[in-house]
Amino acid sequence: ALKVAWAAANYIASKRLAPFLKELVPALERHGHLQLTEETRSQLISISPATIDRILKPLRSNGHGISTTKPGKLLKHQIPIRTFADWEEEPGFFEADLVAHCGWSMEGSFLYTLVLTDVATGWVECLALLHRSGAAVIHALDKARELIPFPILGIDTDNGSEFINADLIEYCEKKKITFTRGRAYKKNDQCYVEQKNGIVVRQIVGYDRFEGQHAYKQLTELYRAVRLYVNFYQPSMKLKKKCRISSKLKKTYYPAQTPFQRLKYTEHAKNKIIKKLDSINHALDPVRLLKQIQVLQDALWQHVILAKQTNPSNDAYTKSEYGLKFQPPICGLPKESSVEINNEDLIVPPGIRKRRQYRKTKKPRVKHWWRTRKDPFENVWDEVCKWLENNPERTATSMLLKLQKKCPGEYTNGQLRTLQRRVKAWRKKAIITYDDRLLKEDLMIESAHTVDLKAVTVDTLKKEEEPYFAI
Numbered sequence: 001a002l003k004v005a006w007a008a009a010n011y012i013a014s015k016r017l018a019p020f021l022k023e024l025v026p027a028l029e030r031h032g033h034l035q036l037t038e039e040t041r042s043q044l045i046s047i048s049p050a051t052i053d054r055i056l057k058p059l060r061s062n063g064h065g066i067s068t069t070k071p072g073k074l075l076k077h078q079i080p081i082r083t084f085a086d087w088e089e090e091p092g093f094f095e096a097d098l099v100a101h102c103g104w105s106m107e108g109s110f111l112y113t114l115v116l117t118d119v120a121t122g123w124v125e126c127l128a129l130l131h132r133s134g135a136a137v138i139h140a141l142d143k144a145r146e147l148i149p150f151p152i153l154g155i156d157t158d159n160g161s162e163f164i165n166a167d168l169i170e171y172c173e174k175k176k177i178t179f180t181r182g183r184a185y186k187k188n189d190q191c192y193v194e195q196k197n198g199i200v201v202r203q204i205v206g207y208d209r210f211e212g213q214h215a216y217k218q219l220t221e222l223y224r225a226v227r228l229y230v231n232f233y234q235p236s237m238k239l240k241k242k243c244r245i246s247s248k249l250k251k252t253y254y255p256a257q258t259p260f261q262r263l264k265y266t267e268h269a270k271n272k273i274i275k276k277l278d279s280i281n282h283a284l285d286p287v288r289l290l291k292q293i294q295v296l297q298d299a300l301w302q303h304v305i306l307a308k309q310t311n312p313s314n315d316a317y318t319k320s321e322y323g324l325k326f327q328p329p330i331c332g333l334p335k336e337s338s339v340e341i342n343n344e345d346l347i348v349p350p351g352i353r354k355r356r357q358y359r360k361t362k363k364p365r366v367k368h369w370w371r372t373r374k375d376p377f378e379n380v381w382d383e384v385c386k387w388l389e390n391n392p393e394r395t396a397t398s399m400l401l402k403l404q405k406k407c408p409g410e411y412t413n414g415q416l417r418t419l420q421r422r423v424k425a426w427r428k429k430a431i432i433t434y435d436d437r438l439l440k441e442d443l444m445i446e447s448a449h450t451v452d453l454k455a456v457t458v459d460t461l462k463k464e465e466e467p468y469f470a471i
Contacts, residue, residue: 014052019255020235031285092153095193103209121262128219134165154178206359215303299324
């Protein structure tokens with residue numbers, strides 16, 4: 001039961017999982033993924049993080065991207081630096097950042113993700129961008145204002161030119177949004193959103209390169225599913241206080257909660273919104289939602305650009321031109337429209353799980369066919385081939401000893417591995433040549449003995465086998 005709950009929560013840490021089991025276990029039972037007795041249920045809900053780590057230890061087995069932030073120099077004085085006053089008390093104040101899906105190079109055009117993280121509740125919205133510009137950010141903010149269940153009161157960004165521009169300043173003034181920025185070269189000023197860049201975008205999408213309309217549409221469909229899973233089924237811990245004892249810094253955290261739970265219990269939330277979110281939470285099936293995310297991941301990864309020569313209009317994009325769409329009914333009600341899922345299939349082996357998280361596709365290696373140094377056996381190779389033809393089972397060691405006796409001082413023991421590789425290549429070629437010759441001989445024999453069976457008589461057989469009859 002613990003393994004199923006852990007897999008349904010996307011293999012999160014024990015300190016995040018333990019407090020969330022009170023919400024997760026009833027959801028799994030409600031959708032038929034767990035059937036527990038009262039005793040087992042009480043034990044599972046009251047399990048400690050240390051016990052979770054001990055039980056899951058046999059099942060447990062990250063990369064970095066390229067920074068694309070370029071400072072906007074002209075308008076910094078118009079945008080105040082955030083002072084953190086009152087930002088953690090009321091939902092609606094967001095940290096914003098861009099994540100580049102550039103893969104191996106920053107050249108050319110590629111997709112971005114705008115990540116918005118609410119400081120008070122941890123609510124996360126990820127929106128795909130076709131390109132990096134102030135207009136694209138404003139368009140994404142308009143969309144985010146429709147998706148987020150509470151108003152955006154403020155945004156805090158880094159000093160990138162996609163944020164520090166006159167259009168975004170005017171937009172925030174018009175929508176009555178407080179616009180602040182972090183200090184230059186102080187990455188920890190946006191610590192909340194930087195954390196989500198890693199555990200949401202990089203963990204689910206990876207570090208590959210994506211370009212073009214088709215990849216943009218598929219990434220948008222993936223984020224439609226991700227926003228539900230992260231905000232309703234991914235608990236996170238929040239710092240309560242920290243104090244310095246001698247030379248050590250002691251941190252105390254609140255129990256792990258999902259963004260929905262924090263929003264539900266805050267005094268600023270409206271009852272109408274909470275009722276709507278409660279109904280969504282009750283209808284969602286975390287297992288089916290996670291499975292659909294994995295299917296959408298596979299569809300997105302078909303659009304990976306592996307090398308500079310890849311033409312976006314051809315290879316990668318024709319594989320799924322129309323893309324795969326997120327289907328909310330499969331993740332909730334009615335159940336009949338869903339595909340049955342086996343709980344054993346839900347638990348992914350550590351090796352496969354590691355390849356799916358923080359994915360980074362390696363570029364295809366160029367075959368190394370050229371020599372980097374002179375062949376030491378070039379002058380005597382014909383003679384070595386004759387030795388092998390006369391005795392194919394002869395070892396490279398015996399032949400090297402013979403060459404050392406024949407040419408003193410020219411061949412050393414360190415060249416044994418080189419000779420072994422050459423002999424291995426010769427034998428591989430010799431086997432293929434030998435098999436081809438036998439095949440040709442068999443075909444010739446078969447064609448020579450092809451006769452009309454109706455015309456064959458006992459006399460003709462006796463004539464063909466006359467020597468045997470004579471004996």
